[in-house]
Amino acid sequence: MSALPQHQPQFRVMSYEDLIAICRIEPTIYSHPWTYGNFKDSLDSGYSAWVMEMSGEIVGYALIMMVLDEAHLLNISVSQHYQGQGLGRALLAHMIAVSRRRLATNMFLEVRASNTKAIGLYEAMGFCEMGIRRHYYPTRQGREDAVLMGVAL
Template sequence: MSSLLRTQPSFRPMRDDDIDVVIAMEHVVYPFPWTRGNFHDSLQSGYSCWVCQHNQFIVGYAVLMLAAGEAHLLNVTIGLEWQGRGWGRAFMQYLIEVARDYHAETMYLEVRPSNTVARRLYHKLGFEYVAMRKAYYPARQGREDAVIMLLDMKKHA
């Protein structure tokens, strides 16, 4: 399967009426999903919440917190059936541009050390290792650390 997109995705702000689709996708992709309340609160708090679409069908979503010259990617997900096709890369590139539009100088994210595919993508996009946050994520047995990564927007313009 090619990692190149055959069609271009579209992006739009997430709405309250998207939450049912987002929650359904979240429960398929993650063993410890965000709750409906997490997404609702993100929208109500004014976070930058987005959906990635293909032919009006939601294939992914993201929550980005923007403040004080920083962007913090809280959640980014591509549905399982859409992974490995370049949708994640296109969505991340879009989110980086959103952060730039809000004059963010840096963009942070956390990722599980076990998520090697995402870590490789983030590295290719210019994110660098910053630190390890111990026991950050719930796991099947205990907790899993988080790799904190940073994109310096000035270095990757």
């Protein structure tokens, strides 16, 4: 496990102006990235969307959809250059805190079954596997299962 970088990350609410920078990061870390339209639709829908900055540069972002008292983590991402520095953990902790402030009692997410690093992070943060969503994610050769995970807040 890596320590946080010397400068602490700053968190702020995502704006429409952030989407160009976010859409530069997204395809560098995902084979099937969210589009500008996906992010815009999420903001239009009022989802809780945040960016993480280091020295004024967006290095991560996350979005939560609230449904009653449940938070569904839709996307959590850290720029490839900043991965392995504890920033994913910091961003997830921030989103958990945001969800608690919004009175969520549980948080749920899906993660690619092959993404063992992310699964390890989620487990370290108290998430448990709740099931498998068969053929949930697209791949270059077909579909991949998602692990459904959740944590009580």
